[in-house]
Amino acid sequence: MKKKTVVIGGGLAGLSVAARLARVGQDVVLLEKAPKLGGRAVTIPLKGFDFNFGAHAIYSRDSSYIRKLEKELRLNIGWVDFDPKKARYDLGDQMTEMPATLEGLYKTKVLLNGATKARFAIEIVKTVCLLERGEEGVSIGEWFRRSGKHKEVQDLMLTLASSNFFTQEPERIPSTVFFKYYQRLFRTSKAVSYIAGGWGSLVAELERVIIESGSQIMTKVKIESVLFQQGRVSGVVTSEGVIEGEEFVFAVPPKELGKIFEGTPLQSSIAPYLLHKANNVLVYDIGLHKRIETPYTYIYDKNARVFMTDISAYTPCTPEGGQLIQAVAYLKSEEVGDREHAAVRKEAIERLFDKHLPGWREQLAAKRYTERAAAQEIKVEDDQQLMPVQFHACSNAFFAGDWVQGVGQLSELSFSSGYEVGERILRKGNTGWIELAV
Numbered sequence: 553m554k555k556k557t558v559v560i561g562g563g564l565a566g567l568s569v570a571a572r573l574a575r576v577g578q579d580v581v582l583l584e585k586a587p588k589l590g591g592r593a594v595t596i597p598l599k600g601f602d603f604n605f606g607a608h609a610i611y612s613r614d615s616s617y618i619r620k621l622e623k624e625l626r627l628n629i630g631w632v633d634f635d636p637k638k639a640r641y642d643l644g645d646q647m648t649e650m651p652a653t654l655e656g657l658y659k660t661k662v663l664l665n666g667a668t669k670a671r672f673a674i675e676i677v678k679t680v681c682l683l684e685r686g687e688e689g690v691s692i693g694e695w696f697r698r699s700g701k702h703k704e705v706q707d708l709m710l711t712l713a714s715s716n717f718f719t720q721e722p723e724r725i726p727s728t729v730f731f732k733y734y735q736r737l738f739r740t741s742k743a744v745s746y747i748a749g750g751w752g753s754l755v756a757e758l759e760r761v762i763i764e765s766g767s768q769i770m771t772k773v774k775i776e777s778v779l780f781q782q783g784r785v786s787g788v789v790t791s792e793g794v795i796e797g798e799e800f801v802f803a804v805p806p807k808e809l810g811k812i813f814e815g816t817p818l819q820s821s822i823a824p825y826l827l828h829k830a831n832n833v834l835v836y837d838i839g840l841h842k843r844i845e846t847p848y849t850y851i852y853d854k855n856a857r858v859f860m861t862d863i864s865a866y867t868p869c870t871p872e873g874g875q876l877i878q879a880v881a882y883l884k885s886e887e888v889g890d891r892e893h894a895a896v897r898k899e900a901i902e903r904l905f906d907k908h909l910p911g912w913r914e915q916l917a918a919k920r921y922t923e924r925a926a927a928q929e930i931k932v933e934d935d936q937q938l939m940p941v942q943f944h945a946c947s948n949a950f951f952a953g954d955w956v957q958g959v960g961q962l963s964e965l966s967f968s969s970g971y972e973v974g975e976r977i978l979r980k981g982n983t984g985w986i987e988l989a990v
């Protein structure tokens with residue numbers, strides 16, 4: 553008898569768990585409430601432009617979980633590596649190299665002299681060699697203050713974290729999370745890579761594996777509640793009736809979990825995570841009829857904490873001769889939903905466009921503007937904790953997504969938590985509960 557696993561949520565987390573279990577021969581049914589798969593990882597065609605949420609940038613791809621999945625599931629992913637030579641910090645009065653390579657570090661003006669550059673290089677070595685690990689309960693801002701590190705080095709570390717963690721307030725990142733993240737990123741030879749064809753091509757690949765393995769995907773099926781019997785999940789109530797199974801993977805964001813687990817034995821375990829804030833950003837992407845030549849494909853405005861990427865320089869996503877620029881402004885939690893503030897940040901992005909893409913307004917063909925998009929469903933700041941992949945109170949309910957404990961940030965959390973869920977289900981074999989890894 554094949555084991556039946558029900559996966560709820562067809563974003564990157566749900567799709568990757570379902571594809572992996574289906575590939576090893578499990579009977580998987582994936583349920584997604586939307587008509588389309590992908591969740592936040594969607595590619596939306598508009599007037600011939602393919603708009604994605606984010607530049608579908610994968611960090612440290614050589615050691616990433618998506619790379620593991622690519623190999624295990626034989627996914628066809630076209631990787632396009634980010635070119636650090638075409639990336640700049642905009643310091644207001646001048647542009648300067650990002651210290652993403654040795655050459656960049658040598659040339660950059662964010663660190664003023666050779667001595668501070670050497671100090672920064674030493675910090676990288678110390679991080680990679682695990683000599684710096686941070687301290688539980690201490691933010692990286694506070695940790696830097698106590699450490700007495702050179703001010704410019706601190707500032708550059710926080711600037712890097714601002715873009716890697718998509719945050720306006722990098723100083724609030726827990727210091728232990730900060731060092732774990734950079735221990736991995738500083739070791740990589742592929743700091744940032746894009747997926748050719750955008751999120752849509754990856755989603756299509758995961759869908760292909762699920763279907764080719766004989767498992768099932770049901771879209772437009774919303775889970776309304778969860779049924780429990782003797783402390784285990786026995787089924788989920790959907791718009792199409794009850795669906796039963798042996799193992800259940802919930803790859804839906806915390807707010808939705810709060811609703812569907814209401815009145816169940818897991819309600820109190822899930823409750824604390826419903827209070828945590830998401831990491832919302834403002835998105836302003838533009839499609840241009842005609843390419844405006846610019847020497848840079850990525851510019852980070854260090855003062856405004858806004859970045860733009862010429863994604864069309866990396867992957868075809870426009871009509872012939874066009875250009876697609878993606879821009880994101882990081883937001884503080886209290887700024888989310890504030891229309892006046894959003895207008896100010898939008899202007900900051902437009903100023904960046906005006907400066908680096910002269911004439912863009914005349915070439916504007918399509919745009920995608922969102923004041924509030926969840927780049928990560930639980931923001932890693934202060935004492936906000938990511939959810940565990942499993943609670944001791946229930947042996948057959950698992951959780952995956954960018955709000956669940958794993959490796960990295962953003963989609964890497966979805967892939968890594970999904971991978972761990974797959975491992976736990978596979979370890980149980982066909983006989984039921986065996987162990988809970990600590």
Ligand SMILES: Cc1cc2nc3c(=O)[nH]c(=O)nc-3n(C[C@H](O)[C@H](O)[C@H](O)COP(=O)(O)OP(=O)(O)OC[C@H]3O[C@@H](n4cnc5c(N)ncnc54)[C@H](O)[C@@H]3O)c2cc1C
Nearest residue numbers: 561563564565585591592606609775927953954962963966
């Ligand atoms: C602006 C922006 C830029 C980004 N840029 C990057 C980037 O460059 N690199 C990167 O790695 N990541 C990036 N991300 C983050 C990345 O998109 C997410 O981490 C990832 O897509 C999350 O996938 P998920 O499966 O964990 O969650 P989701 O995508 O939220 O998937 C959850 C799924 O569950 C479904 N669902 C919800 N409720 C129910 C229900 N009751 N029944 C059935 N189904 C339900 C939803 O419809 C959805 O499909 C960005 C995100 C944004 C918004």
